[in-house]
Amino acid sequence: MTDKRYQVFVSSTYEDLIEERREVTQAVLELDCIPAGMEMFVASDAAQWELIKEVIELSDYYVLIVGGRYGSRTADGISYTETEFNYALELGKPVLAFVHENPDDIPQGRTDGDDKSRELLGLFEPE
Numbered sequence: 001m002t003d004k005r006y007q008v009f010v011s012s013t014y015e016d017l018i019e020e021r022r023e024v025t026q027a028v029l030e031l032d033c034i035p036a037g038m039e040m041f042v043a044s045d046a047a048q049w050e051l052i053k054e055v056i057e058l059s060d061y062y063v064l065i066v067g068g069r070y071g072s073r074t075a076d077g078i079s080y081t082e083t084e085f086n087y088a089l090e091l092g093k094p095v096l097a098f099v100h101e102n103p104d105d106i107p108q109g110r111t112d113g114d115d116k117s118r119e120l121l122g123l124f125e126p127e
Contacts, residue, residue: 007033
């Protein structure tokens with residue numbers, strides 16, 4: 001009998017949370033699990049979204065990291081990160097969400113610069 005190795009999909013905006021993603025990925029590896037995430041592909045078109053959906057479907061867990069950016073948006077105006085999160089919920093995946101406690105303390109270079117993105121980030125409240 002072999003032990004199951006769980007796959008964990010790690011989701012966040014990318015450039016502003018590189019170090020945080022690295023730390024979560026390392027923790028996932030230390031738990032003898034398999035990390036998966038968007039750094040393997042670019043979430044920029046319908047074909048890529050189908051691939052991302054497949055990886056989420058194959059994952060056992062979904063981990064979300066929310067910092068100071070809402071992220072690039074789909075044609076529907078929803079960020080790819082929120083779209084991934086909603087899909088994981090729709091599938092009933094166990095979700096672990098890490099939300100920055102004090103987003104106002106995040107350095108300006110790691111936050112959204114436009115009012116619409118800040119507004120959408122404020123509305124995106126994973127539970």
